[in-house]
Amino acid sequence: MLILASASPRRRELLTQAALNFTVESADLNEDLLPDEGAAAYVQRLAVEKAQAIWNRHQSHDSGGDPLIVIGADTAVVSESNILGKPVNAADARRMLQLLSGRTHAVLTGLAAVTRKGAISEVEITQVTFDVIKDSEIDAYIATGEPLDKAGAYAIQGYAARWIPRIEGCYFNVVGLPIARTISLLDEAAAGLAGS
Known part of the structure; x- marks a missing residue:
């Protein structure tokens, strides 16, 4: 059971695209950055905490025949040491997009798989280059509403694609879930259960 x-x-769409059978539950956690916590440690910690919280809810249903695996993920956009989560409002989205304009930034996704054997986790990093964005274009983009629930205030698979001439790494990571790395992590978790 996944x-x-x-x-x-x-993330739901990407796992469905990978032909996996799964259910969805969200964990309501405090996602505040810890003092002196780096971006990679931050997304990895949150991925583990999300997966562990859901695992704890369902551990009594874990059976030998259909063992429970919970996959957690957390994505952050990092530009010049600034961790950009989801914008709190339109002004915050504008600030983020201005920070990304004409620069290369990193998108980090922490992944975790939790089973009765414990947690395994990884971080995927993709470099994304933005063209310079005019202020009028930023305003038009914010008016669509698309940036307001996205880490870094943009969706690579949406309107913002027009400003992204180059990426280095996994495209799906920027969307929110690096599929190949996720499958590899799930295979590792399943192998750990098979060996128990």
């Missing part, structure tokens, strides 16, 4: 510990419709 549970995706995420409310993200994009």
Whole structure:
């Protein structure tokens, strides 16, 4: 039994695209950055905490025949040491897009798989280059509403694609879930259960 510990419709779509059978549950956690916590440690910690929270809810249903695996993920956009989560409002979205304009930034996704054997986790990193964005274009983009629930205030698979001439790494990571790395992590978790 596989549970995706995420409310993200994009992650749900990507796991469905990978032909996996799963259910979805979100964990309501405090996502504040810890003092002196780096971006990679931050997304990895949140991925583990999300998966662990859902695992704890369902551990009594874990059976030998159909063992429970919970996958957690958390994505952050990092530009010049600034961790950009989801914008709190339109002004915050504008600030983020201005910070990304004409620069290369990193998108980090923490992944975790939790089973009765414990948690395994990884971080996927993709470099994304933005063209310079005019202020009028930023305003038009914000008016669509698309940036307001996205880490870094943009969706690579949406309107913002027009400003992204180049990426280095996994495209699906920027969407919200690196599929190949996720499958590899799930295979590792399943192998650990098979060996128990």
